[in-house]
Amino acid sequence: MSFRNRFAGALNAVLGRFDTALVRKSRMDEFLRASELAARPSHATAPLPDGAADYLRRDHPRLAELRERYRALGGAIVERSTWSDELLRSEVDLGWFRGDNAYVWQFRDRNSEVNFLLAAYYARSIDRLGLLDRCTEDGLFGAYTFEVGEGLRVSRDLLDSVLEIHFLERHLGLSQRAGVRVLDIGAGYGRLAHRLATGLPALGACLCVDAVAESTFVSEYYLRFRGVGDRARVVPLDEIDAALEREPVDLAVNVHSWSECTLGAVEWWLDLLARHRVRHLMIVPNSEDHGGTRLTSIEPDRSHRDVLPALGARGYRQLACEPKYLDPAVQRHGVSPTRHWLFELGGADR
Numbered sequence: 001m002s003f004r005n006r007f008a009g010a011l012n013a014v015l016g017r018f019d020t021a022l023v024r025k026s027r028m029d030e031f032l033r034a035s036e037l038a039a040r041p042s043h044a045t046a047p048l049p050d051g052a053a054d055y056l057r058r059d060h061p062r063l064a065e066l067r068e069r070y071r072a073l074g075g076a077i078v079e080r081s082t083w084s085d086e087l088l089r090s091e092v093d094l095g096w097f098r099g100d101n102a103y104v105w106q107f108r109d110r111n112s113e114v115n116f117l118l119a120a121y122y123a124r125s126i127d128r129l130g131l132l133d134r135c136t137e138d139g140l141f142g143a144y145t146f147e148v149g150e151g152l153r154v155s156r157d158l159l160d161s162v163l164e165i166h167f168l169e170r171h172l173g174l175s176q177r178a179g180v181r182v183l184d185i186g187a188g189y190g191r192l193a194h195r196l197a198t199g200l201p202a203l204g205a206c207l208c209v210d211a212v213a214e215s216t217f218v219s220e221y222y223l224r225f226r227g228v229g230d231r232a233r234v235v236p237l238d239e240i241d242a243a244l245e246r247e248p249v250d251l252a253v254n255v256h257s258w259s260e261c262t263l264g265a266v267e268w269w270l271d272l273l274a275r276h277r278v279r280h281l282m283i284v285p286n287s288e289d290h291g292g293t294r295l296t297s298i299e300p301d302r303s304h305r306d307v308l309p310a311l312g313a314r315g316y317r318q319l320a321c322e323p324k325y326l327d328p329a330v331q332r333h334g335v336s337p338t339r340h341w342l343f344e345l346g347g348a349d350r
Helices: 003-018 025-037 061-073 085-091 113-126 156-172 191-199 213-225 237-246 263-275 308-313 328-333
Strands: 146-149 152-154 181-185 205-209 232-234 251-255 280-284 316-323 339-345
Touching (some): 061 237, 113 328, 156 191, 156 316, 191 205, 263 308, 263 316
Parallel strands (some): 251 280
Antiparallel strands (some): 280 339, 316 339
16 A cells, blocks of 8 residues: 555545545546536537437427417426426426437436446346347437446446346246337437337337327437337327227336326326227336335325326236346446336236
C-alpha cells in the first residue's frame, strides 16, 4: 500500500468519527454527474440520423392529424392522469425519444453504470435465444448505453426487451410458435416491437397501439427507420378495433403503461381484449413502492385503484408473476427491478 493510501486511510479513520470522509475528485465528479442526470430528463449526445430532426417535430402535420383524431374519440380512453400535454412538453423531446424521459427512465430510476453492468451479465447468462447477438444497440435517438465487454453494448431498452421476451419464452414457448401475433398496448416509441421483430424469426407480427398521439407518431417513424415494418407496424387508436377484427392476435403485452392510466382506461383496453378473445396477456407494472407486486391504476387525484378485479371480471386468470430477475441479488441491484405478470383468458379457444 502506498504512503498516500495509508495516509488517506488513517485520516478517514479520524474523519469517520464525524460522519465525514475523503473522496477522490474523480469519484465525486462521477457522483455529481449521475446526480444531475437523475434529477431531470436528459439524453446521450450521438447525432440524429439524416432527416430525423425535420420529421420529428411538434408541428408536423401527421402529429396534428393524430391529435385531432384521438381527441374526437372521447371517453375513458383519452382521459389522462399521467400523460398530460404538460408532461409531454417537459419530458419528451421528439428527436431524442430514446433518452432518459417519460418513455424509459434510465439514470432517473436510481440506476448507475454498475446496475446496468450487473443486469447485462445476468441477461447474457440466461440468453439461450441469442437475443443479445441479434438485437444490437447503437444508442441512436438519445439512449444511454454501456460497454460490457466482448463487444456487447447495452441500454435499458435492450435489457428490458431481452428479459421480457425470455419471460414469454419460459411460459409460452414464444420462439417455437411460428406466426404468433402480438399486440403491444401502450407501445411508446415501439421499443419492444422492434426487439421482437429483430430477435424472433418465427414471429408473425406485432401491432403497436397507444392512446397518446405523440407515441403513435414517433413509433410510426421508429419502426420504419429500423426496417421492421414488414412484421411490426403501428395501428392508430381509432383503427385498433377494426384491425383486430381483421387480424386476430394471440398475445397482448402492456409494459409500464397501465400503471400510468386511469382504471377507466384500463377497463377500455380489457374490454377490447376480451371482445377479440385475446388469449394471453402480459403486464409489467411500474415498481412504485411495492416492487411490482401489485397491479394498480393511477387516477386524476393521484390515488391508486386495484386492476386485478377488472381482469377477473373479464375472464383473465393469473398464470405467473415472477421477479424481473430470477436471481434474488440481481433483483435487488439490477436495472429497475419489477415483476412480470401473465394472464390467460378463461375458455379461450385452444
